[in-house]
Amino acid sequence: MLRLRNSRVQEKLIAWSGLVVLLIFVFFPSFYLFSFVIRLWPSVYIEVFAHPILGDVYWKEMLRYLSLSLRLSLVTVVIDLLLGVPLAYLLVKRRFEFEGFLEDLTMLPLVIPTSGFGFATMLAWTASYSLPTLFGIRIGLDTVVPVIKIPLLMLIVHVALTFPYVVKTVSGALRDLKASYEVISSSLGAHPLTTFRKVTLPLILPSMFSGAVLALARSLGETGATMIVAGVSTTAPIAIVRWEFENKVAPAAFLGALLVALSLIIIVPTEYLLTPGKKGRRLLPKGLEARLIRLERSTPRSFALLRDTASLAFLMVIVVLPMLMLIYNSALYWASDPYTGRREGSILYQLFGPPRYWDVIMRALTTSLITATLSTLLSVYISILALFLIMRYNIGRFIRVLLKIPLVIPTSALGLSMILLWGPKGLHILNPGLWLIVLTHVVFSVPVIVETSVASYMEANLPIYEDTARSLGATFYDVMETITLPMIKRGIVAGSLLAFTHSLGETGATFIVMGDHTTIAPLIVNMVESLAIPSAIFSSLILIVLSFIMLAIMRKIVG
Amino acid sequence: MAYLEVEGVSKSYGPIKALRDVSFSVNRGEYLCILGPTGAGKTTLLKVIAGLIKPDKGRILIDEEDVTFLPPELRAAAYMPQGYALFPHMRVWENIAYGTLIRGLPLERVWASIKMVGLAHKAYSYPHELSGGQQQRVALARVVSSGSKILLLDEPLSALDLLLNIELRYELHRYAKSMGLTVLHVTHNSEEALSIADRVLILRKGKVQQIGRPDEVYAKPRNLFVARFLGEITVVEGVVRASIDNRSVVEAKGLGRLVVNGSVNKGSHVVIAYRPEDLVLLSSPSEPYNVFRGKVIDVEFEGLRVRIHVMLSKGLESVIDQWFVHEIPFKKGETVYVYLPPEKALIFEYPREGISQALALE
Ligand SMILES: Nc1ncnc2c1ncn2[C@@H]1O[C@H](COP(=O)(O)OP(=O)(O)O)[C@@H](O)[C@H]1O
Ligand SMILES: [Mg+2]
Numbered sequence: 001m002l003r004l005r006n007s008r009v010q011e012k013l014i015a016w017s018g019l020v021v022l023l024i025f026v027f028f029p030s031f032y033l034f035s036f037v038i039r040l041w042p043s044v045y046i047e048v049f050a051h052p053i054l055g056d057v058y059w060k061e062m063l064r065y066l067s068l069s070l071r072l073s074l075v076t077v078v079i080d081l082l083l084g085v086p087l088a089y090l091l092v093k094r095r096f097e098f099e100g101f102l103e104d105l106t107m108l109p110l111v112i113p114t115s116g117f118g119f120a121t122m123l124a125w126t127a128s129y130s131l132p133t134l135f136g137i138r139i140g141l142d143t144v145v146p147v148i149k150i151p152l153l154m155l156i157v158h159v160a161l162t163f164p165y166v167v168k169t170v171s172g173a174l175r176d177l178k179a180s181y182e183v184i185s186s187s188l189g190a191h192p193l194t195t196f197r198k199v200t201l202p203l204i205l206p207s208m209f210s211g212a213v214l215a216l217a218r219s220l221g222e223t224g225a226t227m228i229v230a231g232v233s234t235t236a237p238i239a240i241v242r243w244e245f246e247n248k249v250a251p252a253a254f255l256g257a258l259l260v261a262l263s264l265i266i267i268v269p270t271e272y273l274l275t276p277g278k279k280g281r282r283l284l285p286k287g288l289e290a291r292l293i294r295l296e297r298s299t300p301r302s303f304a305l306l307r308d309t310a311s312l313a314f315l316m317v318i319v320v321l322p323m324l325m326l327i328y329n330s331a332l333y334w335a336s337d338p339y340t341g342r343r344e345g346s347i348l349y350q351l352f353g354p355p356r357y358w359d360v361i362m363r364a365l366t367t368s369l370i371t372a373t374l375s376t377l378l379s380v381y382i383s384i385l386a387l388f389l390i391m392r393y394n395i396g397r398f399i400r401v402l403l404k405i406p407l408v409i410p411t412s413a414l415g416l417s418m419i420l421l422w423g424p425k426g427l428h429i430l431n432p433g434l435w436l437i438v439l440t441h442v443v444f445s446v447p448v449i450v451e452t453s454v455a456s457y458m459e460a461n462l463p464i465y466e467d468t469a470r471s472l473g474a475t476f477y478d479v480m481e482t483i484t485l486p487m488i489k490r491g492i493v494a495g496s497l498l499a500f501t502h503s504l505g506e507t508g509a510t511f512i513v514m515g516d517h518t519t520i521a522p523l524i525v526n527m528v529e530s531l532a533i534p535s536a537i538f539s540s541l542i543l544i545v546l547s548f549i550m551l552a553i554m555r556k557i558v559g
Numbered sequence: 560m561a562y563l564e565v566e567g568v569s570k571s572y573g574p575i576k577a578l579r580d581v582s583f584s585v586n587r588g589e590y591l592c593i594l595g596p597t598g599a600g601k602t603t604l605l606k607v608i609a610g611l612i613k614p615d616k617g618r619i620l621i622d623e624e625d626v627t628f629l630p631p632e633l634r635a636a637a638y639m640p641q642g643y644a645l646f647p648h649m650r651v652w653e654n655i656a657y658g659t660l661i662r663g664l665p666l667e668r669v670w671a672s673i674k675m676v677g678l679a680h681k682a683y684s685y686p687h688e689l690s691g692g693q694q695q696r697v698a699l700a701r702v703v704s705s706g707s708k709i710l711l712l713d714e715p716l717s718a719l720d721l722l723l724n725i726e727l728r729y730e731l732h733r734y735a736k737s738m739g740l741t742v743l744h745v746t747h748n749s750e751e752a753l754s755i756a757d758r759v760l761i762l763r764k765g766k767v768q769q770i771g772r773p774d775e776v777y778a779k780p781r782n783l784f785v786a787r788f789l790g791e792i793t794v795v796e797g798v799v800r801a802s803i804d805n806r807s808v809v810e811a812k813g814l815g816r817l818v819v820n821g822s823v824n825k826g827s828h829v830v831i832a833y834r835p836e837d838l839v840l841l842s843s844p845s846e847p848y849n850v851f852r853g854k855v856i857d858v859e860f861e862g863l864r865v866r867i868h869v870m871l872s873k874g875l876e877s878v879i880d881q882w883f884v885h886e887i888p889f890k891k892g893e894t895v896y897v898y899l900p901p902e903k904a905l906i907f908e909y910p911r912e913g914i915s916q917a918l919a920l921e
Contacts, residue, residue: 467611471610473662474658475630
């Protein structure tokens with residue numbers, strides 16, 4: 001009888017503790033800004049809308065920043081789709097050497113430290129010997145795309161950082177797509193373009209949509225790289241960082257809450273909309289359809305070649321070029337400043353000379369590695385508890401949807417939320433520093449690990465093994481230890497590596513919560529702002545090499 | 560005394576009634592097949608017995624002990640889904656030893672059962688390296704060494720192709736018998752169930768339709784659904800005109816007068832069913848009654864047997880099976896006479912819900 005009680009108690013205990021830790025470490029921080037704003041509404045209202053001196057200046061500014069953020073993310077998504085879908089097609093449909101490498105390159109921006117990548121992009125486009133200058137064009141931080149009034153460099157960085165979401169979801173859908181559909185279509189005489197439009201496109205539309213949503217949310221909250229290329233423009237996430245540093249908590253919190261709400265409005269409905277259902281597709285008018293098909297027929301088959309070349313060129317320019325420029329620049333700056341020839345402007349001097357940036361970089365790198373390790377370990381533990389809750393109980397579905405939210409919360413809003421919740425102004429449990437960084441990173445690491453674990457749980461069809469094990473005499477806890485965890489180990493490891501890499505490169509939230517414990521990604525922002533370009537080059541290079549290594553490990557483990 | 564008893568078990572998932580007042584008992588060492596269409600509640604029933612699902616009502620008794628509220632690990636009933644769910648990350652011997660180790664039983668059992676299924680040479684292989692038959696034997700050995708006496712198999716052979724299915728179901732039956740296991744084997748394949756079961760239980764919409772020996776349920780199905788699920792039938796509806804001496808005369812729709820065995824109240828609305836192998840084809844009307852003229856509309860040659868489709872009257876088509884001996888006896892377009900032997904007729908009360916509803920799988 002005792003054993004019986006134990007088994008039931010174990011199960012309940014694990015489920016409850018799963019719920020509690022999720023609430024404390026993931027959901028509460030994610031939603032805290034709302035409660036903060038609501039609780040302090042009178043003073044927030046006065047500061048934002050009815051300041052005795054400034055009036056509603058903050059509100060007007062907010063609208064301006066939000067407008068730029070929205071315009072930026074919408075245009076970004078459109079470009080992502082235009083460029084990402086052909087690239088996904090290339091990755092899935094063509095067989096060629098270096099395929100894996102090409103795929104790694106595509107995924108690189110997802111794991112890359114954003115500040116390092118932003119800096120590399122800036123070098124690639126604005127340095128005095130960059131690609132545009134070869135064509136006699138000068139691009140600066142202040143170059144604005146006409147009509148839509150978006151800073152060009154910002155747009156480039158956002159596209160680079162978000163197009164992988166589209167590629168990832170679309171290529172996933174293309175892989176799942178039975179090749180036979182397309183074969184049948186072409187054997188019935190359809191031109192490849194017609195096949196794409198009539199067969200493939202309708203089937204991958206949902207995945208394009210979900211990729212686009214992720215990209216939109218990500219672009220809306222991007223902070224690290226944007227800070228580097230922002231120049232004089234301000235997006236909403238950057239404003240939050242700035243206001244937080246100027247100690248203007250009320251407007252920062254209000255804008256943060258607005259951003260979180262915006263992300264929720266984007267992500268939650270789509271989670272439900274995307275559940276597969278029947279969709280009636282309206283056919284084009286007959287005449288137009290016929291004309292389209294004729295047009296497609298007359299397109300030469302070499303169009304595919306053109307498409308693939310363009311995709312590759314895009315990848316080269318937007319991902320590879322910045323990396324190469326980084327390497328090239330570290331060579332340029334190695335021993336002396338290439339323009340003035342002064343030794344003081346060299347990487348070597350800044351690292352090992354009197355500025356002793358080497359020590360600073362190493363300290364930041366150590367802090368980064370420690371925080372990434374701690375937050376990943378903690379997240380693994382929380383994720384395992386959460387997994388049982390998700391798989392065994394009815395509220396699991398709901399929790400899974402909720403766990404998408406931390407992934408799209410603007411990072412600077414998250415950082416602000418963490419400080420207000422745990423910091424001196426809130427519960428007063430943690431001061432900015434190492435542990436607050438760890439807790440902040442846990443918020444977005446748990447969803448990553450849970451997602452990969454759940455995927456591998458589903459894929460391995462675990463419930464049937466668990467049921468079998470139970471009926472062979474295993475208690476709930478035995479099953480967890482001998483069946484569930486060993487069978488989803490790969491998923492957990494893959495998720496952990498991803499979370500670790502994210503943590504290593506996270507900039508926006510860390511910037512706000514780190515106090516004096518500077519990690520490497522925010523350090524780059526600081527270096528750029530204090531114009532220590534050679535050190536920034538060197539640190540970015542280290543970070544990018546590190547994430548390449550992580551990517552290689554991931555590929556090795558996950559296969 | 561019955562070894563396993565299921566008493567008045569009901570289970571609903573929200574509005575769906577998966578099991579309705581299910582009762583039956585199984586003897587020690589018996590091989591019971593639970594047969595029913597998809598959605599009948601077969602899986603739910605097995606899981607309730609295994610303890611993986613709690614019933615809303617009713618009791619489960621194993622060896623006279625009420626186990627209704629025991630968790631799965633404390634019942635001696637092992638649940639195996641399709642493909643047997645061998646643990647992919649464990650070697651054969653680890654799989655077989657799983658229940659033994661977890662329950663703290665003596666390890667000799669493990670080797671004894673590995674030897675029993677003749678897999679000593681595969682002890683260090685992983686499940687995916689084994690053939691389907693070997694995997695099945697590992698599953699059986701795993702159950703025996705875990706100390707479980709009851710084996711609950713949920714569609715174990717459904718993913719296999721026909722030939723392998725036939726081979727493995729025979730082996731499954733033989734090993735289970737030699738190990739002394741009490742088996743509940745769920746399937747939606749009636750041929751599989753009839754060929755290996757000691758008794759068959761037919762489940763439909765969560766309700767037990769009939770339970771009995773395979774030959775018994777086949778020859779004397781209790782209702783139209785059971786008759787249809789165990790094999791093909793031709794169905795004719797009619798009204799009883801007269802009934803004398805255990806013989807009844809039915810005015811059958813599309814056929815006219817039909818004599819059948821069995822006494823039924825005069826005037827009652829009935830359904831008559833025939834199996835394809837029970838009908839006799841004649842080239843001339845040589846029987847005194849129950850002979851109907853028809854036209855061959857199709858002939859299917861299947862090797863062992865020949866299936867002849869005959870149109871008896873407008874809208875009434877019948878299939879007649881004959882053994883194949885040297886040549887196909889009838890040709891398409893030929894006129895033939897079909898004899899319906901009175902003793903072969905299955906006669907049922909006309910179902911309240913209508914014939915198509917009574918036959919529907921869901
Ligand atoms: N977890 C569940 N939640 C809701 N309905 C269920 C669940 N499991 C089974 N059902 C429903 O209960 C009925 C019986 O299911 P099941 O026992 O799986 O039948 P079978 O194994 O005979 O196909 C079906 O209608 C099925 O849809
Ligand atoms: Mg089932």
